Amino acid sequence: MEKVIGLVMAAGVDNRMKSKKSKLAQELYGKAVIKRVVDSIKKAGISEVAVIVGENKEEIQSILKDEVTYLSQQKCLGTGHAIMQATKFLSNKKGRVLIANGNIPLITPETIQTLVEKSEKEQEAVTILTGIISEPTGYGRIIRKDNKIEEIIEEAELTEAQQKILEVNSGMYCFEIKKLLEIIGTLQASSMGLYYLTDVIKMLSTKGEKVGGLLVQDNTEILSLNTKLQLEMLTRILRIRINTMHMNNGVTIEDMNTTYIYDDVKIGMDTIIHPNTTIKSGVVIGEDCNIGPNAYIREGCKLADKVKVGSFVEIKKAIIGKGSKVPHLSYMGDCEIGENCNIGCGTITCNYDGKNKHKTKIGDNCFIGSNVNLVAPVTLGDHVLVAAGSTITQDAPSESLAIARQRQVNKEEWNKGK
Secondary structure (H helix, E strand, O other): OOOOOEEOOOOOOOOOOOOOOOOHOOEOOOOEEHHHHHHHHHHHOOEEEEEEEEEEHHHHHHHHHHHHEEEEEOOOOOOOHHHHHHHHOOOOOEEEEEEEOOOOOOHHHHHHHHHHHHHOOOOOOOOEEEEEEOOOOOOEEEEEEEOOEEEEOOOOOOOOOHHHHOEEEEEEEEEEHHHHHHHHHOOOOOOOOOOOOOOOHHHHHHHOOOOEEEEOHHHHHOOOOHHHHHHHHHHHHHHHHHHHHHHHOOOEEOOOOHHOOOOEEOOOOOOEEOOOEEEEOOOOOOOOEEEEEOOEOOOOOEEOOOOEEEEOOOEEEEEEOOOEEEEEEEEEEEEEEOOOOOOOOOOOOEEEEEOOEEOOEOOOOEEEOOOOEEEOOOEEEOOOEOOOOOEEOOOEEOOOEOOOOOOOOOOOOOOOOO
């Protein structure tokens, strides 16, 4: 495989999002749009990525930090002008460059990898990722002759006949760097003073260079983000994609529409996810678990096999052993729970003292009564029973009964006549 460089166009700004944050900084399932694009490129095996930024430089840097190289486009004069700003960066590079718009967050590493591999195998000067869309409004169209791509025409310049073309430009290309650099400097501005990268396609075709296309298998991968409505639509598509993957792996999801499973979650087969459940990135859940409904499993959680997380339970940075249960109405944060424990209704770990987070450790075979407060840092041994209503502030040894509540006092007739 040739050396491949990633180049993401991220300098453009507009106000269609109606937000203080740019469209590239909008979060989709907890991850910024530009971050999703860059992550997919890197997961495709492209380790060196540069991002072209403009007046939004600080915003993009706050998201991507030092993961990428930053190139500057002082004036946003079109996609072709953006790539002109990268010529110095590319001048000492060999191989190919993958160029992508920064607002196609559902693109997958597999599609990127296929595009690059086709470009290399067919030795194409440029390979364009295309799609067939029944309602292609908003997209540039792919113009073919004898099934060979001749040019891309932007929507504003389409003739009436060309508007009926359903094959569209996705905004992702794989160029041979040498061929791109030979021609990008000769690009001419449009009547509006803009330089379009799409014009390079016709220039290469006219020169007799090989121009290829790869038709994306799933059109949702090339949907772009520009408005809040589109953000909701993309979120819905991503939810279906992720939930479908887990169901294909043997997980039971009772209601796909109300189950929100973020990226990089691992769930064992025959686990049941009830409605209105949210599971954040990086969570690991074993087999035969029972989750929800209305459960919230946050980052850093690891659940062994046969664990139950019940309704209206929130857990965070929790490690829960095999067969343990947190049935309902509890918060368990920054804790380790052993095997075969039962956590009573209304139990919480008091993990935050106003400055620092502290840890609660519970051994195997413990029974925690209802409405218990575990004030961390605190450790309970194995086979500990904590009486309902207790506020535990000290460690409890194995096989002990921990009670921390005031004795009940009844004052007879105290409320008589009041």
